[in-house]
Amino acid sequence: MKKALSSLGGLVYSTDAGRMCPDCRQPLADCRCKANAAAAALAAGDGVARVSRETKGRGGKAVTVVKGVALDAVALAALGKQLKAACGTGGTVKDGVIEIQGDHIDKVMAALKAQGHTVKRAGG
Numbered sequence: 001m002k003k004a005l006s007s008l009g010g011l012v013y014s015t016d017a018g019r020m021c022p023d024c025r026q027p028l029a030d031c032r033c034k035a036n037a038a039a040a041a042l043a044a045g046d047g048v049a050r051v052s053r054e055t056k057g058r059g060g061k062a063v064t065v066v067k068g069v070a071l072d073a074v075a076l077a078a079l080g081k082q083l084k085a086a087c088g089t090g091g092t093v094k095d096g097v098i099e100i101q102g103d104h105i106d107k108v109m110a111a112l113k114a115q116g117h118t119v120k121r122a123g124g
């Protein structure tokens with residue numbers, strides 16, 4: 001079995017186009033391991049929450065985006081709820097990113113600071 005796997009290993013790395021992910025054994029083009037790891041790393045971040053305003057691809061409608069908050073998914077969802085309430089608007093929490101509808105950078109940053117988070121304003 002071990003031999004079969006290692007010969008498979010030699011095969012899957014033979015060409016760039018045919019490269020497979022060693023973790024999920026999907027073609028790299030379809031592999032989400034790296035993206036998931038990157039999202040997790042981004043979500044865990046360096047303990048600094050980054051708040052930005054984004055409008056791209058949303059028909060010009062602004063959303064306030066919070067990334068890098070060092071909280072687990074449950075706590076992050078709760079925080080998202082608090083931020084929505086503080087801003088009196090809607091929003092989503094997905095993949096470690098909180099999105100608050102509208103341009104509420106100042107309110108969001110103040111709310112995060114009040115909870116003891118280190119906050120930076122990011123581009124956008």
Ligand SMILES: [Zn+2]
Nearest residue numbers: 021024031033
């Ligand atoms: Zn993979």
